[in-house]
Amino acid sequence: MSFSHIMFQLFIEPLQLIYEFIYYYALMFSQSTGVAIIALSIVVNFMLLPLYCQADAVQNKEREQQKKMEYWVKHIKKTFKGNERFMMTQTYYRQNNYKQFYSLRGMLPLVLEVPFFIAAYHFLSGMKYPDNTFGPISDLGAPDGLLTIGGVSINILPIIMTLINFISSAIYTKGLPIKDKLQLYGMAVLFLVLLYTSPSALVIYWTMNNIFSLVKNIIMRLKKPRLAALLTVAAIGIAAVLWSFTITPNKSTNVSNIPMLIVGICLMLPIIIWLVMRKLPKKEKQPKTRVPSFRMYFCGCLFLTLLTGLLIPSAIISSSPVEFVDFADFHLPGIHLVNATLLAAGMFLVWFGLLYYLSSPKARWFLGIIVWVLSGMAVVNYMIFNDYNGSISNELVFTRLQDFEVWPVILNLLVLIVLAVALCFIYNKFKRVVQTIYIALFAAVIGMSGMNIVKINAAEDDIYSAREQNEQSQKKIEQDQGKYIHLSKNGKNVVVLMMDRAASVFIPYIFEEKPEIAKQFEGFTYYPNTISYGMYTNFGVPAVYGGYEYTPTEMNKRSDERLADKHDEALKLMPSNFYKNGYSVTVVEPTYAGYDWIPNLHIYDEFDYINNPDFSAYNVEQGNTETALSTIWERNFFCHSLMQIAPSLTREVLYHHGNYYLDSYSDVFINANFKRAYKVLDELPESTACDNSSKNTFLMMSNNTTHEHTLLKEPEYEQAANIDNSEYDRTHEDRFTVNGKTIDVDNDQSMMHYQVNMAAMIKLGEWFDYMRKNGVWDNTRIIIVSDHGANNLCVSKDQIIDAEGFSDVLSYNALLMVKDFGSTEFKTDNTFMTNADTPVLAFDDLISDPVNPATGKKIGNEAKQGEQYVIVSDEWTARPDQNTFPVSQWYSVHDDLFDVNNWTKQDRH
Numbered sequence: 025m026s027f028s029h030i031m032f033q034l035f036i037e038p039l040q041l042i043y044e045f046i047y048y049y050a051l052m053f054s055q056s057t058g059v060a061i062i063a064l065s066i067v068v069n070f071m072l073l074p075l076y077c078q079a080d081a082v083q084n085k086e087r088e089q090q091k092k093m094e095y096w097v098k099h100i101k102k103t104f105k106g107n108e109r110f111m112m113t114q115t116y117y118r119q120n121n122y123k124q125f126y127s128l129r130g131m132l133p134l135v136l137e138v139p140f141f142i143a144a145y146h147f148l149s150g151m152k153y154p155d156n157t158f159g160p161i162s163d164l165g166a167p168d169g170l171l172t173i174g175g176v177s178i179n180i181l182p183i184i185m186t187l188i189n190f191i192s193s194a195i196y197t198k199g200l201p202i203k204d205k206l207q208l209y210g211m212a213v214l215f216l217v218l219l220y221t222s223p224s225a226l227v228i229y230w231t232m233n234n235i236f237s238l239v240k241n242i243i244m245r246l247k248k249p250r251l252a253a254l255l256t257v258a259a260i261g262i263a264a265v266l267w268s269f270t271i272t273p274n275k276s277t278n279v280s281n282i283p284m285l286i287v288g289i290c291l292m293l294p295i296i297i298w299l300v301m302r303k304l305p306k307k308e309k310q311p312k313t314r315v316p317s318f319r320m321y322f323c324g325c326l327f328l329t330l331l332t333g334l335l336i337p338s339a340i341i342s343s344s345p346v347e348f349v350d351f352a353d354f355h356l357p358g359i360h361l362v363n364a365t366l367l368a369a370g371m372f373l374v375w376f377g378l379l380y381y382l383s384s385p386k387a388r389w390f391l392g393i394i395v396w397v398l399s400g401m402a403v404v405n406y407m408i409f410n411d412y413n414g415s416i417s418n419e420l421v422f423t424r425l426q427d428f429e430v431w432p433v434i435l436n437l438l439v440l441i442v443l444a445v446a447l448c449f450i451y452n453k454f455k456r457v458v459q460t461i462y463i464a465l466f467a468a469v470i471g472m473s474g475m476n477i478v479k480i481n482a483a484e485d486d487i488y489s490a491r492e493q494n495e496q497s498q499k500k501i502e503q504d505q506g507k508y509i510h511l512s513k514n515g516k517n518v519v520v521l522m523m524d525r526a527a528s529v530f531i532p533y534i535f536e537e538k539p540e541i542a543k544q545f546e547g548f549t550y551y552p553n554t555i556s557y558g559m560y561t562n563f564g565v566p567a568v569y570g571g572y573e574y575t576p577t578e579m580n581k582r583s584d585e586r587l588a589d590k591h592d593e594a595l596k597l598m599p600s601n602f603y604k605n606g607y608s609v610t611v612v613e614p615t616y617a618g619y620d621w622i623p624n625l626h627i628y629d630e631f632d633y634i635n636n637p638d639f640s641a642y643n644v645e646q647g648n649t650e651t652a653l654s655t656i657w658e659r660n661f662f663c664h665s666l667m668q669i670a671p672s673l674t675r676e677v678l679y680h681h682g683n684y685y686l687d688s689y690s691d692v693f694i695n696a697n698f699k700r701a702y703k704v705l706d707e708l709p710e711s712t713a714c715d716n717s718s719k720n721t722f723l724m725m726s727n728n729t730t731h732e733h734t735l736l737k738e739p740e741y742e743q744a745a746n747i748d749n750s751e752y753d754r755t756h757e758d759r760f761t762v763n764g765k766t767i768d769v770d771n772d773q774s775m776m777h778y779q780v781n782m783a784a785m786i787k788l789g790e791w792f793d794y795m796r797k798n799g800v801w802d803n804t805r806i807i808i809v810s811d812h813g814a815n816n817l818c819v820s821k822d823q824i825i826d827a828e829g830f831s832d833v834l835s836y837n838a839l840l841m842v843k844d845f846g847s848t849e850f851k852t853d854n855t856f857m858t859n860a861d862t863p864v865l866a867f868d869d870l871i872s873d874p875v876n877p878a879t880g881k882k883i884g885n886e887a888k889q890g891e892q893y894v895i896v897s898d899e900w901t902a903r904p905d906q907n908t909f910p911v912s913q914w915y916s917v918h919d920d921l922f923d924v925n926n927w928t929k930q931d932r933h
Contacts, residue, residue, distance in 0.1 A: 570594025
């Protein structure tokens with residue numbers, strides 16, 4: 025980690041987060057990039073106005089001090105020389121309580137501008153603009169080039185910006201020494217040079233800064249600057265209120281006139297308060313200003329830093345450290361704690377500290393209370409009102425969110441109000457109690473963080489092992505020129521493709537929207553009435569690979585063996601049987617192998633998977649170096665922490681579908697895990713070799729494209745920045761009705777699930793066309809199966825199994841599609857199936873009397889004749905230290921999974 029990176033995280037990134045938040049909302053309201061940039065400049069300047077005013081006050085104080093000492097300093101310099109002059113000058117400074125480095129205070133306003141300029145430059149220069157034009161400017165991402173003389177383009181905006189800067193400097197430096205004037209004029213020229221070839225967006229932003237500074241300087245020169253400032257702010261508030269009435273609410277873009285109306289009213293409040301205060305009788309005696317100890321303020325800022333930068337991120341990473349390693353940009357997961365802590369320190373220690381330093385004594389007293397109250401609220405919100413449920417991905421995106429309910433939000437607000445009042449009382453009356461509480465909080469945060477860090481460090485060997493296997497996979501793929509999948513033209517091929525969380529319910533609607541995909545899937549039999557044994561991968565996937573011996577109930581019966589060992593048995597069942605029967609076996613991404621997030625390929629060491637030409641195992645998704653998760657982690661761990669400590673009412677705003685506003689200016693936000701998995705499907709034709717041999721082959725492969733829900737551009741269903749599907753959705757709203765049955769996809773989560781399923785089917789269809797073209801279609805059996813369905817997807821009341829556990833039928837509806845040798849027609853079969861039928865379907869008529877090599881038991885599907893027992897649990901994490909799945913609610917189901925009457929609650933199974 026470089027020094028420049030540390031400085032960026034401390035000083036620039038906190039400002040950039042603020043810029044992103046403001047810009048996103050401005051863009052949402054205005055629907056214009058240019059207007060959003062102007063609004064960003066105005067809002068940021070209003071936020072910084074108190075800091076700039078205080079910095080100006082410090083600068084003026086310095087000028088007055090120097091002016092006061094100027095006569096005697098000149099006299100000393102004229103009278104004395106050498107060391108004697110130095111000694112006399114220092115003595116004079118001491119007599120006036122002045123130190124030479126105080127002269128730097130005069131540069132404070134200029135120094136304060138530097139980080140804000142860098143943040144703005146970094147933010148606006150790297151932004152992806154949804155619309156490039158703004159008035160006469162044709163491209164906001166390039167210099168304006170508004171004037172052309174003799175074939176030479178001249179950028180007008182930087183010149184206008186500089187002229188405004190000159191005028192503002194002239195007003196500000198009126199009556200000041202020539203050195204102050206030269207300093208400001210020099211800065212104006214410097215910005216002209218720096219920004220002349222910069223994107224127009226950045227020049228517009230800085231021009232608005234200069235206009236704001238000009239207006240501020242004019243107001244400060246008036247006889248009643250405070251009244252003029254209040255009137256200016258009120259005028260902007262009135263304009264915002266009037267603008268709010270011109271905004272047409274739009275559900276598809278989340279645009280509402282209410283926030284703008286609230287902003288306008290808030291801007292009008294200062295003048296209203298000032299008018300009211302003028303009418304109130306003035307108190308004869310003013311109370312003494314109470315100045316809190318800086319130590320108290322620092323403790324609050326340090327606690328917030330440790331909570332958001334260390335404790336919350338470490339708690340997430342420690343649950344599965346390997347998930348938070350990016351092999352495209354390899355670092356141990358501890359680096360994320362460093363980045364998050366630096367960003368938190370920048371926000372709470374650096375910028376909050378600067379705010380404290382530039383504040384008046386009275387303001388410091390209020391700041392001390394504010395930080396104390398924020399600390400208390402943060403603890404309560406994080407520890408008690410943690411209302412985001414479901415698993416969280418390594419991209420810090422929740423797989424399922426609790427539906428918004430009014431009463432929990434009201435309860436949270438009431439608790440926070442009562443807490444704030446109590447904390448204010450304690451702060452004013454019991455300072456020692458405050459100190460004691462801070463000490464206890466520090467001890468708790470450091471203690472819990474320490475335990476989390478120990479867990480993270482304990483995973484170091486697993487991380488390096490996963491890295492080694494990833495490198496081996498990439499090396500082996502390169503040696504085979506990228507062709508890691510081999511299919512025989514003259515033998516028989518069996519393909520088992522496990523699509524994680526693929527939603528079976530979408531298949532008819534995907535084929536309805538795109539009939540060309542239905543044609544590509546001709547030969548498949550679709551089994552819509554198929555169940556999984558759990559709503560998460562750890563419950564559902566062992567049965568996919570291992571059959572009925574590896575349902576949750578059967579695995580729990582072997583309570584003296586580790587779940588991880590039984591899971592690995594399931595992963596070896598089909599490859600072992602096919603290999604022993606002379607098939608060339610390829611295994612790609614065996615799910616949770618070794619109970620590791622990145623599959624541990626060492627479970628296939630007995631087959632010498634590295635050197636054996638007839639048995640190969642690969643991890644391919646992690647080899648995609650185009651999508652570095654580290655870019656997201658640097659920023660979003662801290663953003664996630666802010667969301668966790670925020671009141672319930674604001675969490676959805678801060679969370680923003682898991683993007684944390686990263687998508688407001690960049691395409692980096694697009695789900696990196698989706699990118700990696702999707703690339704594997706996209707490259708299947710290039711990764712497949714169709715050999716002129718009679719060797720039988722078996723391919724067992726998993727893919728996460730259908731698991732990583734993200735917003736895609738329609739109708740291509742591809743990744744893009746600044747997606748707007750409103751027009752396509754409007755003209756194709758009938759696509760979600762097939763044979764009179766309509767599914768509900770009117771929320772973002774359901775739509776994203778549909779889109780990634782569509783994207784996967786498009787790419788699989790292309791692969792199937794490749795097989796047809798290369799003569800391996802008719803002699804290939806393909807089984808597409810999922811480990812479970814999609815949680816809370818398109819749910820109606822008659823599909824709810826367990827309302828308390830947020831469980832529904834579709835969470836257990838696994839995808840199952842089978843294409844047999846020589847089949848040509850697409851069929852739908854409503855026979856009751858389970859995803860544990862996969863091994864039997866794969867072995868059918870190919871391997872006689874297959875047995876489980878781990879238990880010696882015959883592999884069959886006789887167990888399907890009775891009740892099927894399904895586990896209802898939110899314990900989604902694969903835990904290597906457990907022998908059985910946790911005690912949970914169980915249900916039995918038979919015949920038709922879509923009939924809730926066929927589901928029976930079991931007290932214990």
